[in-house]
Amino acid sequence: MAVIAAACPQPVAAAERFTTERAQLTVEPVAEGLVHPWGLTFLPDGDMLVTERAGRLRIVSPDGRISEPVAGLPEIWSRGQGGLLDVVLGPDYPETGRIYFSFSEPGDGGASTAVARAVLDRGDLRLSDVEVIFRQQPKSGGGRHFGSRLVFANDGTLFITIGDRGQRTRAQTFTINRGQVIRINPDGTIPEDNPFVGVDGRLPEVWSYGHRNPQGAALHPQTGKLWIHEHAAQGGDEVNVPEAGKNYGWPVIHYGEDYGGGQFGEGTHKEGMEQPIYYWDPSIAPSGMAFYTSDRVPAWQGDLFVGALKYRMLVRLDIEEGEIVHEERMLGDLRQRIRAVDQGPDGNLYLLTDARDGQILKVSPTPLY
Amino acid sequence: MAVIAAACPQPVAAAERFTTERAQLTVEPVAEGLVHPWGLTFLPDGDMLVTERAGRLRIVSPDGRISEPVAGLPEIWSRGQGGLLDVVLGPDYPETGRIYFSFSEPGDGGASTAVARAVLDRGDLRLSDVEVIFRQQPKSGGGRHFGSRLVFANDGTLFITIGDRGQRTRAQTFTINRGQVIRINPDGTIPEDNPFVGVDGRLPEVWSYGHRNPQGAALHPQTGKLWIHEHAAQGGDEVNVPEAGKNYGWPVIHYGEDYGGGQFGEGTHKEGMEQPIYYWDPSIAPSGMAFYTSDRVPAWQGDLFVGALKYRMLVRLDIEEGEIVHEERMLGDLRQRIRAVDQGPDGNLYLLTDARDGQILKVSPTPLY
Numbered sequence: 001m002a003v004i005a006a007a008c009p010q011p012v013a014a015a016e017r018f019t020t021e022r023a024q025l026t027v028e029p030v031a032e033g034l035v036h037p038w039g040l041t042f043l044p045d046g047d048m049l050v051t052e053r054a055g056r057l058r059i060v061s062p063d064g065r066i067s068e069p070v071a072g073l074p075e076i077w078s079r080g081q082g083g084l085l086d087v088v089l090g091p092d093y094p095e096t097g098r099i100y101f102s103f104s105e106p107g108d109g110g111a112s113t114a115v116a117r118a119v120l121d122r123g124d125l126r127l128s129d130v131e132v133i134f135r136q137q138p139k140s141g142g143g144r145h146f147g148s149r150l151v152f153a154n155d156g157t158l159f160i161t162i163g164d165r166g167q168r169t170r171a172q173t174f175t176i177n178r179g180q181v182i183r184i185n186p187d188g189t190i191p192e193d194n195p196f197v198g199v200d201g202r203l204p205e206v207w208s209y210g211h212r213n214p215q216g217a218a219l220h221p222q223t224g225k226l227w228i229h230e231h232a233a234q235g236g237d238e239v240n241v242p243e244a245g246k247n248y249g250w251p252v253i254h255y256g257e258d259y260g261g262g263q264f265g266e267g268t269h270k271e272g273m274e275q276p277i278y279y280w281d282p283s284i285a286p287s288g289m290a291f292y293t294s295d296r297v298p299a300w301q302g303d304l305f306v307g308a309l310k311y312r313m314l315v316r317l318d319i320e321e322g323e324i325v326h327e328e329r330m331l332g333d334l335r336q337r338i339r340a341v342d343q344g345p346d347g348n349l350y351l352l353t354d355a356r357d358g359q360i361l362k363v364s365p366t367p368l369y
Numbered sequence: 370m371a372v373i374a375a376a377c378p379q380p381v382a383a384a385e386r387f388t389t390e391r392a393q394l395t396v397e398p399v400a401e402g403l404v405h406p407w408g409l410t411f412l413p414d415g416d417m418l419v420t421e422r423a424g425r426l427r428i429v430s431p432d433g434r435i436s437e438p439v440a441g442l443p444e445i446w447s448r449g450q451g452g453l454l455d456v457v458l459g460p461d462y463p464e465t466g467r468i469y470f471s472f473s474e475p476g477d478g479g480a481s482t483a484v485a486r487a488v489l490d491r492g493d494l495r496l497s498d499v500e501v502i503f504r505q506q507p508k509s510g511g512g513r514h515f516g517s518r519l520v521f522a523n524d525g526t527l528f529i530t531i532g533d534r535g536q537r538t539r540a541q542t543f544t545i546n547r548g549q550v551i552r553i554n555p556d557g558t559i560p561e562d563n564p565f566v567g568v569d570g571r572l573p574e575v576w577s578y579g580h581r582n583p584q585g586a587a588l589h590p591q592t593g594k595l596w597i598h599e600h601a602a603q604g605g606d607e608v609n610v611p612e613a614g615k616n617y618g619w620p621v622i623h624y625g626e627d628y629g630g631g632q633f634g635e636g637t638h639k640e641g642m643e644q645p646i647y648y649w650d651p652s653i654a655p656s657g658m659a660f661y662t663s664d665r666v667p668a669w670q671g672d673l674f675v676g677a678l679k680y681r682m683l684v685r686l687d688i689e690e691g692e693i694v695h696e697e698r699m700l701g702d703l704r705q706r707i708r709a710v711d712q713g714p715d716g717n718l719y720l721l722t723d724a725r726d727g728q729i730l731k732v733s734p735t736p737l738y
Binding site for chain 1: 390604624632636637644645646647648649650667668687689690692693694695696697737
């Protein structure tokens with residue numbers, strides 16, 4: 001039974017049960033006291049690697065023991081929306097121990113999103129061989145719109161989603177990195193089949209552009225295509241399936257309005273700019289996404305789960321043949337800002353709550369069908 | 370400004386204004402005192418032809434003058450959900466004055482949906498040359514799930530949506546008419562290219578089957594394809610784009626549960642049965658649909674408007690490249706059960722409210738963009 005939502009949301013204190021369209025859910029805290037946890041990934045033995053935006057990387061056991069911070073991170077600019085952001089395992093992690101993480105990197109002019117790889121020594125809780133393999137150019141001031149999610153494609157390349165750094169007017173500038181999906185090789189080199197390789201005046205690392213601030217990304221389990229969502233201005237958060245070389249329109253076309261109510265841009269459609277496959281108006285502030293693949297809830301297989309910050313809920317998007325046919329909103333009574341969503345090896349969903357006293361929540365489903 | 374919803378919804382008394390995502394709306398009553406109005410279509414001079422479920426057909430002028438009932442209707446079984454239902458103009462109306470209407474026809478065993486055509490004499494308020502061109506077989510007792518909407522396709526054939534008459538288990542029976550889209554010629558003969566023509570054990574008038582109770586239908590303005598929506602059991606109202614010969618699954622697959630909470634059927638998916646392109650859970654009880662085509666609100670062009678009975682609102686489905694990418698819910702504060710939605714020649718939307726004291730509401734949009 002859900003408790004009555006407090007005016008000021010508190011951490012989840014004990015297991016709570018929810019009935020949703022396709023499953024009975026038990027939500028229980030696995031770990032707490034994480035400061036604005038941002039990224040979560042599972043290690044092969046079931047432990048979790050978790051980032052705190054403040055600039056700490058920790059290992060959390062399934063029963064909630066939280067390690068000391070892992071040593072050896074590069075310098076991180078932890079202000080506003082910036083800090084240590086996403087973390088994923090390299091495809092060769094079992095052999096090499098290599099992990100990849102995104103963060104706000106300080107430097108001339110302010111900060112920008114960077115991605116590094118490093119070898120994780122779990123015994124010593126230490127990173128070694130840290131290499132920065134991508135830097136958003138140029139750095140700039142302000143603490144907004146860093147992105148960023150990391151997803152390895154099936155061909156071994158790495159997708160990085162980066163925000164517009166609050167520089168709306170520059171998201172259609174071809175010579176800098178503002179509001180893009182980046183695609184690089186694991187060593188930071190540029191894949192030869194990137195869409196703008198060899199194109200004058202274009203950046204070869206760019207996969208797609210015209211994004212605003214994408215903070216969710218996942219690979220579709222059947223098609224292998226990248227899916228992302230992005231925060232809009234007021235109204236018009238989008239789900240996109242970014243294709244090579246395409247322009248997703250920000251800030252020229254969009255479904256929002258300016259915060260404060262003004263209009264900008266040229267409407268919702270324009271030749272040469274792509275439409276989203278789904279949008280939320282009003283904005284829910286999506287963060288984190290995961291496709292559900294476990295046979296534990298057959299009715300969820302292939303569905304996309306999305307966290308919401310502002311709307312404090314978990315969203316299930318029912319996908320049929322690559323299109324979204326239904327949206328279910330759940331866990332609103334928890335009143336938690338959801339930052340990240342992942343599926344555990346046990347078929348449960350794991351959520352990070354965006355709070356000073358942030359938690360890992362385990363969502364255990366029992367199918368209704 | 371919307372008034373506070375009364376516990377028992379009242380007719381709309383005066384013009385009210387609403388701000389929606391893409392347009393400012395003024396909603397005003399055009400006509401009232403219609404008893405459960407069901408179907409609405411525009412005559413070439415801007416008058417409206419309106420059915421009352423109780424079995425009356427009337428002509429309503431744009432300024433709200435309601436004619437006496439048109440004489441000459443066949444006998445109509447007006448109980449429960451049955452009665453005089455949809456009405457459309459024949460493609461040859463300007464030359465012949467011929468209209469088409471659907472109704473619950475009494476007969477051996479109870480009643481079933483039938484479609485007739487007749488010549489409308491506006492001066493005498495009389496129908497002549499009434500011919501029944503389709504009869505749902507067999508007739509049966511009970512007052513549920515007659516459908517029915519009428520849509521002329523661009524090739525001159527007539528689509529008729531019919532419900533399962535509450536006989537859930539028979540919607541997959543091939544030798545009777547339960548839960549189908551029917552396609553006939555205007556004279557009631559069967560088009561030779563219907564999918565089951567010449568197929569043993571199948572009915573040649575059937576276009577698609579496995580539907581429950583479709584009460585909205587419209588032709589997509591670009592593709593010319595038929596779109597429908599249908600009432601589900603508890604949860605899972607669907608939008609479908611019925612294709613020739615295909616099975617839309619009811620009651621074997623669906624997204625609902627039984628009223629009262631039980632489960633039935635075989636889940637949501639099955640080989641050989643089609644998925645909806647959109648569904649509502651919980652059910653909104655959709656009735657009526659219209660594609661918006663006027664250039665009065667460019668941001669609405671190509672969007673699908675759907676009325677809702679239970680949820681007492683108007684829905685806008687934003688359609689991009691044939692897929693629904695966003696749902697907007699509006700006019701909920703009016704607290705009206707919406708039975709039908711049509712676009713007027715003036716680019717306004719016209720709604721019928723399902724009530725003993727039913728109204729025609731004019732929705733005048735002013736674009737926000």
